[in-house]
Amino acid sequence: MPNVNMLDLQGEYELIRDKIRAAVDGVLESQQFINGPAVKQLEQALAERVGVAHGIAMSSGTDALLCALMTLKISPGDEVILPSFTFFATAGVIARLGATPVFVDVDEATFNMDPLLIEKAITSHTRAIIVVHLFGQCADMAAINNVAGARDIKVVEDAAQAIDARYGDEPAGSLGDMACLSFYPTKNLGGFGEGGMILTNDESLAEVTRQLRNHGESSRYHHKRVGGNFRLDTMKAAILMVKLENLADFTRRRRDNAAAYDAALAESFVTPPVVMDKCSHVYHQYTIKTSRRDELREYLSRQGVGSGIYYPVPLHLQACFASLGYKPGSLPVTERLVNEVLSLPCHPMLSKDDVKHVIASILTMDQTCEQQDRLSTGCTEV
Ligand SMILES: Cc1ncc(COP(=O)(O)O)c(C=O)c1O
CATH class of the missing domain: 3.40.640.10 (Type I PLP-dependent aspartate aminotransferase-like (Major domain))
Incomplete structure (x- = not known):
């Protein structure tokens, strides 16, 4: 693995x-x-x-x-x-x-x-x-x-x-x-x-x-x-x-990785990043959303796949800004995202097999859980 x-x-x-x-x-x-x-x-x-x-x-x-x-x-x-x-x-x-x-x-x-x-x-x-x-x-x-x-x-x-x-x-x-x-x-x-x-x-x-x-x-x-x-x-x-010489090639590699993720994850339980029509994305991070974020992160880690949470705490709720008076609920979308986002490996040195392994890991968790769901539904019906 x-x-x-x-x-x-x-x-x-x-x-x-x-x-x-x-x-x-x-x-x-x-x-x-x-x-x-x-x-x-x-x-x-x-x-x-x-x-x-x-x-x-x-x-x-x-x-x-x-x-x-x-x-x-x-x-x-x-x-x-x-x-x-x-x-x-x-x-x-x-x-x-x-x-x-x-x-x-x-x-x-x-x-x-x-x-x-x-x-x-x-x-x-x-x-x-x-x-x-x-x-x-x-x-x-x-x-x-x-x-x-x-x-x-x-x-x-x-x-x-x-x-x-x-x-x-x-x-x-x-x-x-x-x-x-x-x-x-x-x-x-x-x-x-x-x-x-x-x-x-x-x-x-x-x-x-x-x-x-x-x-x-x-x-x-x-x-x-x-x-x-x-x-x-x-x-x-x-x-x-010197590093600038590789930037265009590295950006192309990031985009290829992202395209492979997009195609494979479109129908899965995670939401791939949305790119606005006008924009071309450089995928500093490839960030998906899922309500099962923490479960997925743990599962990926067991499959040898790293991931990152950017960012886990919204800035308006940081202790140093308490005097500004923001409260939980002040910025609802941000507060939801911090619990749902997960960034996947997207760097330029990933091999095709690496990307396949990340995708397979996500889809396997999906299937494993579907099977569990089916089993538990069966139980309920009985
Ligand atoms: C969105 C954003 N703003 C500002 C910074 C600060 O840059 P630096 O770490 O070079 O000080 C970073 C990176 O760390 C960043 O991601």
């Missing part, structure tokens, strides 16, 4: 070991650990790939989100709208600036924010919306941009999980005022350590972001504003340049 894990970073590394070592060696020989040429190369490569004017490499996806909000001057008294069904960083950065996170519910099918609920959550204090493209599928950006644009509210894309995803013809990262990527090692473009990037078409926002990344320095030792050290190391940028 094969063991099918959620990740195979070792396998991915082995494909490119020599190139990575050469890239690291190049940086070692240059001794330019900060702001070396690879940083600019990565910024240009990703800005071009996403079709925006500016890429600004950052120390992490979290710092990218924080710095984007700092650039937009989000401060105490401001409200920022976001989903509750996301990774903590999306909300944490709002609270760290003293602003108020305003959580809205998501669409049951796509797991992304519901534009109608965004509109209802807007007040005179709303300054920005952070739109998360969860699991690798873009949110309904046309509707969200309409809502925001009518009121001069800034839109920040949290594209940490969505590099190379598309909304119509437009790539994730080009759909709002600013966008944030993450290069956390498990991401679709995963680095060797922490990393991230801000993308924007706006020249003046880009200039402020570049200053904030470097302690707010406007010229050497002159500080117009207070920033931080949000720089990405040259070594990490050089490694990411």
